Amino acid sequence: MTVRFLALAATSTIGTCLFALWVWKLRSRRKQGKVKFGREIREQEFVISKEVSPCNNGSFGATPRPVLRARQRFVDEAEDNPDDFFVSSKAMIYYEESLLTVADFVGAKMEHLVFVQNTTTGINSVMKSFKFNKGDSILVSSLTYPAIVNMAMDVCDNSDKELQFIKVNINFPIHGKDEVIQKYIDILEANPSIRVAIIDHITSSTALLMPIQELIQACHDRGVQVVIDGAHAPGQVQLNLEQLGADYYVGNLYKWLFAPRPSAFLWVNQKHYKTVKPLVTSHNYQQSLQNQFYQQGACDYSQYFSSEAAIQFYQDIGGYEAVSQYNREMVEWAMEMLAEAWQTECLPIPDDMRAPFMGMVALPEGCIINVPTTVSRDYTEKLKEEIHNKYKISILLGYIQDRFWCRLCSHVYNSKEDYFNVRDAFLDMKMENSKIS
Ligand SMILES: Cc1ncc(COP(=O)(O)O)c(C=O)c1O
Structure with missing residues (x-):
């Protein structure tokens, strides 16, 4: 019995050491930029089926092995003692640490950021808590993601404020940024009822990088608030949200930044701190923005907690x-x-x-x-x-x-x-x- 126990312990200790060594070697290879992109990194770090040619990262992203392992560790820890994990401050500490890492990455103050499941949830939260006046309009574009157009229609249909939604048409060919900016200016000037514009940072099925800095300015000059749909931005473009100065910015972490699905963030300009609410009202009603978004009934936070591992992976590979x-x-x-x-x-x-x-x-x-x-x-x-x-x-x-x-x-x-x-x-x-x- 004792011999078997010792043998088992030795095997598992040796196993653990070998595993740790393998992880360490892989990490230092990544740090030195030695894991080659393409086939090599796919085989070593991703679990994508060998059968498929995956040319659609923009839809669902892909989570690398170290991030999947990190997520599993959080799941295991929660399962080990759920009461301790969720009720004591453990989960809250992980939440804040993860938020701080994401905030650093996207150039935001942590107090302005909350986790949301995905971009759809983030934009719904903003638009469904927006304080409209009678006769206001919401501006979208002909390239806005269809689910977000549906949401704008829903907000208009279910309001007693006689809201309308207006679309700016963007057609191809496009000759330059100025052409797009001018289209927005024309529609804003022709429709003073527009109170809020939802603008894609990168459009979905047209892959267009929009001149958001200039569009935010054009909207603000005319008293229009701006929600940026950054579903595709984090990881694909560098962000500095405090400098950008939108009113709201929602970005997915699971598409281009290697975080597990579903995970996204919502950045809220301090001016609007008091108006934005999560879609689900729970214990922390009327508390700070962060507390309200943190507590929305019993939740799985493991995907948010592993955003730190995702950003680490992104940095490690170069x-x-x-x-x-x-x-x-x-x-x-x-x-x-x-x-x-x-x-x-x-x-x-x-x-x-x-x-x-x-x-x-x-x-x-x-x-x-x-x-x-x-x-x-x-x-x-x-x-x-x-x-x-x-x-x-x-x-x-x-x-x-x-x-x-x-x-x-x-x-x-x-x-x-x-x-x-x-x-x-x-x-x-x-x-x-x-x-x-
Ligand atoms: C521009 C844009 N907005 C919103 C979404 C919706 O994102 P999610 O499914 O994370 O809510 C997508 C999805 O691909 C998108 O491309």
């Missing part, structure tokens, strides 16, 4: 500079390669409005047939699923100005092979269709 250089080069190469192979074109937008890690390429003529007269999001989602099942490629499809486009994403685990698979899938679809007709 931080913004290394990640950005790899992804920009890859996405640019992939767009050119595909446009040439398909004999199509990239979405006509100026270089300084391109999302750094995402890009749009028109699909080859004839690869999608029997197109309905109205192409809905449901239709493109169904198509995407069929393509995924047949060719094992993950991409987002967009339908812009009567044409199909695919949105390419690049993150550090992508390699050129992924985009060659995308190329071949659509060429194969085109060939199959040509046999039918």
